[in-house]
Amino acid sequence: MTQPQHGDERPGTPRLLVAVAVQAEAEAVLRGLRDGARPVPLDVGELRRSEHASGTEVDVLVAGVGPSAAAVSVAAVLAQHPYDLVISAGIAGGFVPRAPIGAIVLAEEVVVADLGAQTQDGFQDVSELGFGRIRYTPAPGAVRLAADALDAATGTVLTVSTVTGTAERAAELTARHPHAVAEAMEGYGVAQAAERYGVPMLELRTVSNPVGPRDRAAWRIGEALGALERAFVLLPCRELIQEISR
Numbered sequence: 001m002t003q004p005q006h007g008d009e010r011p012g013t014p015r016l017l018v019a020v021a022v023q024a025e026a027e028a029v030l031r032g033l034r035d036g037a038r039p040v041p042l043d044v045g046e047l048r049r050s051e052h053a054s055g056t057e058v059d060v061l062v063a064g065v066g067p068s069a070a071a072v073s074v075a076a077v078l079a080q081h082p083y084d085l086v087i088s089a090g091i092a093g094g095f096v097p098r099a100p101i102g103a104i105v106l107a108e109e110v111v112v113a114d115l116g117a118q119t120q121d122g123f124q125d126v127s128e129l130g131f132g133r134i135r136y137t138p139a140p141g142a143v144r145l146a147a148d149a150l151d152a153a154t155g156t157v158l159t160v161s162t163v164t165g166t167a168e169r170a171a172e173l174t175a176r177h178p179h180a181v182a183e184a185m186e187g188y189g190v191a192q193a194a195e196r197y198g199v200p201m202l203e204l205r206t207v208s209n210p211v212g213p214r215d216r217a218a219w220r221i222g223e224a225l226g227a228l229e230r231a232f233v234l235l236p237c238r239e240l241i242q243e244i245s246r
Protein backbone atom coordinates (compact mmCIF):
# COMPACT_ATOMS: atom_id res chain seq x y z
CA MET A 1 0.00 0.00 0.00
CA THR A 2 1.29 3.50 -0.83
CA GLN A 3 2.20 5.38 2.30
CA PRO A 4 0.36 8.65 2.87
CA GLN A 5 2.44 11.82 2.63
CA HIS A 6 1.55 14.57 5.04
CA GLY A 7 4.26 17.05 4.09
CA ASP A 8 5.55 17.74 7.60
CA GLU A 9 7.79 14.67 7.82
CA ARG A 10 11.53 14.90 7.12
CA PRO A 11 12.29 12.89 3.95
CA GLY A 12 14.73 10.01 4.52
CA THR A 13 14.32 10.03 8.32
CA PRO A 14 13.15 6.72 9.80
CA ARG A 15 9.70 7.12 11.37
CA LEU A 16 8.15 5.22 14.25
CA LEU A 17 4.61 5.43 15.66
CA VAL A 18 4.23 4.36 19.31
CA ALA A 19 0.63 3.66 20.37
CA VAL A 20 -0.08 3.57 24.11
CA ALA A 21 -3.38 3.34 25.98
CA VAL A 22 -3.15 6.18 28.48
CA GLN A 23 -1.36 9.50 29.04
CA ALA A 24 0.95 8.19 31.82
CA GLU A 25 2.35 5.63 29.38
CA ALA A 26 2.89 8.34 26.74
CA GLU A 27 4.83 10.45 29.24
CA ALA A 28 7.03 7.46 30.12
CA VAL A 29 7.83 6.78 26.45
CA LEU A 30 8.55 10.47 25.83
CA ARG A 31 10.93 10.61 28.82
CA GLY A 32 12.95 7.88 27.07
CA LEU A 33 13.24 10.02 23.93
CA ARG A 34 14.89 13.39 23.39
CA ASP A 35 13.43 16.37 25.20
CA GLY A 36 10.99 18.71 23.54
CA ALA A 37 8.07 16.71 22.17
CA ARG A 38 5.86 18.94 20.06
CA PRO A 39 2.15 18.44 19.44
CA VAL A 40 1.00 17.46 15.95
CA PRO A 41 -2.76 18.00 15.62
CA LEU A 42 -4.92 15.24 14.21
CA ASP A 43 -8.54 15.47 13.01
CA VAL A 44 -9.37 14.02 16.43
CA GLY A 45 -6.78 14.49 19.19
CA GLU A 46 -3.05 14.90 18.63
CA LEU A 47 0.28 13.14 18.34
CA ARG A 48 3.35 14.10 20.35
CA ARG A 49 6.40 14.18 18.06
CA SER A 50 9.89 13.63 19.43
CA GLU A 51 13.15 12.04 18.37
CA HIS A 52 15.04 8.96 19.52
CA ALA A 53 18.80 9.23 20.11
CA SER A 54 19.31 7.04 17.00
CA GLY A 55 17.90 9.85 14.83
CA THR A 56 14.49 8.25 14.39
CA GLU A 57 11.44 10.52 14.36
CA VAL A 58 8.96 9.14 16.91
CA ASP A 59 5.27 10.03 17.17
CA VAL A 60 3.50 8.99 20.37
CA LEU A 61 -0.26 8.43 20.27
CA VAL A 62 -2.61 7.97 23.22
CA ALA A 63 -4.88 5.51 21.44
CA GLY A 64 -7.21 4.55 24.28
CA VAL A 65 -7.87 1.39 26.27
CA GLY A 66 -8.91 -1.83 24.53
CA PRO A 67 -8.44 -3.32 21.06
CA SER A 68 -11.19 -1.38 19.27
CA ALA A 69 -10.08 2.05 20.58
CA ALA A 70 -6.51 1.17 19.65
CA ALA A 71 -7.46 -0.03 16.15
CA VAL A 72 -9.55 3.01 15.18
CA SER A 73 -7.06 5.50 16.64
CA VAL A 74 -4.04 3.91 14.98
CA ALA A 75 -5.84 3.46 11.65
CA ALA A 76 -6.79 7.15 11.66
CA VAL A 77 -3.14 8.14 12.13
CA LEU A 78 -1.82 5.68 9.53
CA ALA A 79 -4.30 7.11 7.03
CA GLN A 80 -2.68 10.54 7.43
CA HIS A 81 1.01 9.95 8.19
CA PRO A 82 3.75 7.65 6.82
CA TYR A 83 5.62 5.30 9.20
CA ASP A 84 8.23 2.55 8.90
CA LEU A 85 7.13 0.77 12.08
CA VAL A 86 4.30 0.83 14.65
CA ILE A 87 4.88 -0.27 18.24
CA SER A 88 2.02 -1.10 20.61
CA ALA A 89 3.53 -0.21 23.98
CA GLY A 90 2.54 0.12 27.61
CA ILE A 91 2.19 -1.71 30.86
CA ALA A 92 0.84 -5.25 31.13
CA GLY A 93 0.09 -8.19 33.33
CA GLY A 94 2.92 -10.73 33.34
CA PHE A 95 2.67 -14.52 33.46
CA VAL A 96 4.88 -15.53 36.37
CA PRO A 97 7.64 -16.71 36.45
CA ARG A 98 8.47 -15.81 32.83
CA ALA A 99 7.60 -12.13 33.19
CA PRO A 100 7.85 -10.77 36.75
CA ILE A 101 7.02 -7.18 37.76
CA GLY A 102 9.36 -4.73 36.03
CA ALA A 103 10.23 -7.15 33.20
CA ILE A 104 10.26 -5.98 29.59
CA VAL A 105 8.37 -8.19 27.15
CA LEU A 106 8.48 -8.39 23.35
CA ALA A 107 5.70 -10.21 21.50
CA GLU A 108 6.71 -13.05 19.19
CA GLU A 109 2.99 -13.40 18.56
CA VAL A 110 0.11 -11.02 19.25
CA VAL A 111 -2.97 -13.14 19.99
CA VAL A 112 -6.51 -12.08 20.87
CA ALA A 113 -7.54 -14.41 23.69
CA ASP A 114 -11.26 -13.83 24.08
CA LEU A 115 -12.64 -13.38 20.56
CA GLY A 116 -14.85 -16.38 19.91
CA ALA A 117 -17.72 -18.32 21.42
CA GLN A 118 -18.32 -20.24 24.61
CA THR A 119 -19.67 -23.65 23.50
CA GLN A 120 -20.73 -26.88 25.25
CA ASP A 121 -17.16 -28.04 24.56
CA GLY A 122 -15.54 -24.93 25.99
CA PHE A 123 -14.20 -21.77 24.35
CA GLN A 124 -13.72 -21.76 20.58
CA ASP A 125 -11.84 -18.88 19.04
CA VAL A 126 -12.88 -17.23 15.77
CA SER A 127 -10.32 -19.16 13.71
CA GLU A 128 -11.72 -22.45 15.05
CA LEU A 129 -15.22 -21.16 14.27
CA GLY A 130 -14.04 -20.51 10.73
CA PHE A 131 -14.56 -16.78 10.39
CA GLY A 132 -11.54 -14.92 11.53
CA ARG A 133 -8.04 -14.79 12.75
CA ILE A 134 -6.58 -14.49 16.26
CA ARG A 135 -2.86 -14.15 15.62
CA TYR A 136 -0.38 -11.65 14.18
CA THR A 137 3.31 -12.56 13.97
CA PRO A 138 5.77 -9.63 14.07
CA ALA A 139 9.00 -10.01 12.05
CA PRO A 140 11.14 -12.51 14.03
CA GLY A 141 14.47 -10.77 13.23
CA ALA A 142 13.20 -7.47 14.60
CA VAL A 143 11.77 -9.14 17.72
CA ARG A 144 15.14 -10.81 18.38
CA LEU A 145 17.07 -7.57 17.82
CA ALA A 146 14.86 -5.62 20.22
CA ALA A 147 14.71 -8.39 22.82
CA ASP A 148 18.50 -8.76 22.88
CA ALA A 149 19.00 -4.99 23.24
CA LEU A 150 16.46 -4.78 26.07
CA ASP A 151 17.16 -8.13 27.75
CA ALA A 152 13.46 -8.75 27.30
CA ALA A 153 11.37 -11.88 27.72
CA THR A 154 9.74 -13.05 24.49
CA GLY A 155 6.63 -15.10 23.81
CA THR A 156 2.95 -14.65 23.13
CA VAL A 157 1.37 -11.41 24.29
CA LEU A 158 -2.37 -11.87 24.70
CA THR A 159 -4.91 -9.16 24.00
CA VAL A 160 -7.91 -9.36 26.35
CA SER A 161 -10.97 -7.16 26.72
CA THR A 162 -11.31 -8.14 30.38
CA VAL A 163 -8.30 -8.06 32.72
CA THR A 164 -7.75 -11.51 34.23
CA GLY A 165 -8.85 -11.54 37.88
CA THR A 166 -8.77 -15.15 39.07
CA ALA A 167 -6.25 -17.97 39.26
CA GLU A 168 -8.68 -20.17 37.29
CA ARG A 169 -8.80 -17.75 34.35
CA ALA A 170 -5.00 -17.39 34.40
CA ALA A 171 -4.66 -21.20 34.29
CA GLU A 172 -7.20 -21.40 31.45
CA LEU A 173 -5.20 -18.85 29.43
CA THR A 174 -1.86 -20.60 29.99
CA ALA A 175 -3.38 -23.96 29.06
CA ARG A 176 -4.68 -22.47 25.82
CA HIS A 177 -1.58 -20.31 25.16
CA PRO A 178 1.43 -22.13 26.64
CA HIS A 179 3.88 -19.51 25.33
CA ALA A 180 2.02 -16.58 26.92
CA VAL A 181 4.33 -14.12 28.68
CA ALA A 182 1.95 -11.20 29.20
CA GLU A 183 -1.59 -9.93 28.71
CA ALA A 184 -2.64 -6.42 27.78
CA MET A 185 -5.62 -4.87 26.02
CA GLU A 186 -4.53 -3.23 22.77
CA GLY A 187 -1.94 -5.22 20.76
CA TYR A 188 -4.37 -7.07 18.51
CA GLY A 189 -6.16 -3.85 17.55
CA VAL A 190 -2.89 -2.09 16.75
CA ALA A 191 -1.76 -5.11 14.70
CA GLN A 192 -5.01 -5.12 12.70
CA ALA A 193 -4.67 -1.44 11.84
CA ALA A 194 -0.96 -1.74 11.02
CA GLU A 195 -1.53 -4.70 8.72
CA ARG A 196 -4.37 -2.88 6.95
CA TYR A 197 -1.93 -0.06 6.11
CA GLY A 198 1.00 -2.37 5.31
CA VAL A 199 3.17 -1.12 8.18
CA PRO A 200 5.22 -3.60 10.28
CA MET A 201 4.25 -3.86 13.95
CA LEU A 202 5.82 -4.85 17.27
CA GLU A 203 4.35 -5.07 20.77
CA LEU A 204 6.55 -3.99 23.69
CA ARG A 205 5.24 -4.23 27.26
CA THR A 206 6.55 -3.75 30.76
CA VAL A 207 5.00 -5.68 33.60
CA SER A 208 3.06 -3.87 36.34
CA ASN A 209 1.23 -6.83 37.89
CA PRO A 210 1.06 -10.60 37.78
CA VAL A 211 -1.76 -12.20 35.78
CA GLY A 212 -3.94 -13.86 38.41
CA PRO A 213 -6.23 -13.06 41.34
CA ARG A 214 -7.21 -9.37 41.23
CA ASP A 215 -5.25 -7.17 43.65
CA ARG A 216 -5.22 -3.66 42.14
CA ALA A 217 -3.33 -2.31 45.20
CA ALA A 218 -0.42 -4.59 44.29
CA TRP A 219 0.01 -3.15 40.76
CA ARG A 220 3.47 -1.57 40.55
CA ILE A 221 2.63 1.02 37.92
CA GLY A 222 5.57 3.30 38.78
CA GLU A 223 8.02 0.44 38.36
CA ALA A 224 6.48 -0.59 35.04
CA LEU A 225 6.49 3.00 33.73
CA GLY A 226 10.17 3.31 34.75
CA ALA A 227 10.94 0.15 32.80
CA LEU A 228 8.98 1.54 29.81
CA GLU A 229 11.07 4.73 29.86
CA ARG A 230 14.33 2.70 30.00
CA ALA A 231 13.12 0.47 27.18
CA PHE A 232 12.71 3.48 24.89
CA VAL A 233 16.15 4.83 25.84
CA LEU A 234 17.73 1.49 24.87
CA LEU A 235 15.54 0.46 21.93
CA PRO A 236 17.68 0.39 18.74
CA CYS A 237 15.00 2.19 16.70
CA ARG A 238 17.03 2.90 13.56
CA GLU A 239 18.50 -0.64 13.41
CA LEU A 240 15.05 -2.10 14.01
CA ILE A 241 13.61 -0.18 11.09
CA GLN A 242 16.56 -1.20 8.89
CA GLU A 243 16.07 -4.85 9.90
CA ILE A 244 12.34 -4.73 9.27
CA SER A 245 12.70 -3.04 5.87
CA ARG A 246 15.23 -5.59 4.52
Ligand SMILES: O=C(O)c1cccc(C(=O)CC[C@H]2O[C@@H](n3cnc4c(=O)[nH]cnc43)[C@H](O)[C@@H]2O)c1
Nearest residue numbers: 021022024065091092093163164183184185186221
Ligand atom coordinates in the same frame (compact mmCIF):
# COMPACT_ATOMS: atom_id res chain seq x y z
O1 LIG B 1 -3.51 4.53 37.32
C1 LIG B 1 -2.49 4.90 36.75
O2 LIG B 1 -1.70 5.76 37.18
C2 LIG B 1 -2.13 4.25 35.48
C3 LIG B 1 -0.95 4.58 34.86
C4 LIG B 1 -0.61 3.96 33.68
C5 LIG B 1 -1.45 3.00 33.13
C6 LIG B 1 -2.63 2.68 33.79
C7 LIG B 1 -3.54 1.66 33.24
O3 LIG B 1 -4.48 1.23 33.86
C8 LIG B 1 -3.23 1.20 31.90
C9 LIG B 1 -4.27 0.24 31.40
C10 LIG B 1 -3.57 -0.63 30.42
O4 LIG B 1 -2.69 -1.47 31.08
C11 LIG B 1 -2.61 -2.70 30.45
N1 LIG B 1 -2.64 -3.70 31.52
C12 LIG B 1 -1.91 -3.64 32.63
N2 LIG B 1 -2.06 -4.75 33.37
C13 LIG B 1 -2.91 -5.55 32.71
C14 LIG B 1 -3.43 -6.84 32.98
O5 LIG B 1 -3.14 -7.51 33.99
N3 LIG B 1 -4.29 -7.34 32.07
C15 LIG B 1 -4.63 -6.66 30.96
N4 LIG B 1 -4.15 -5.43 30.67
C16 LIG B 1 -3.29 -4.88 31.53
C17 LIG B 1 -3.74 -2.71 29.45
O6 LIG B 1 -3.18 -2.69 28.16
C18 LIG B 1 -4.55 -1.46 29.71
O7 LIG B 1 -4.87 -0.72 28.59
C19 LIG B 1 -2.99 3.30 34.96
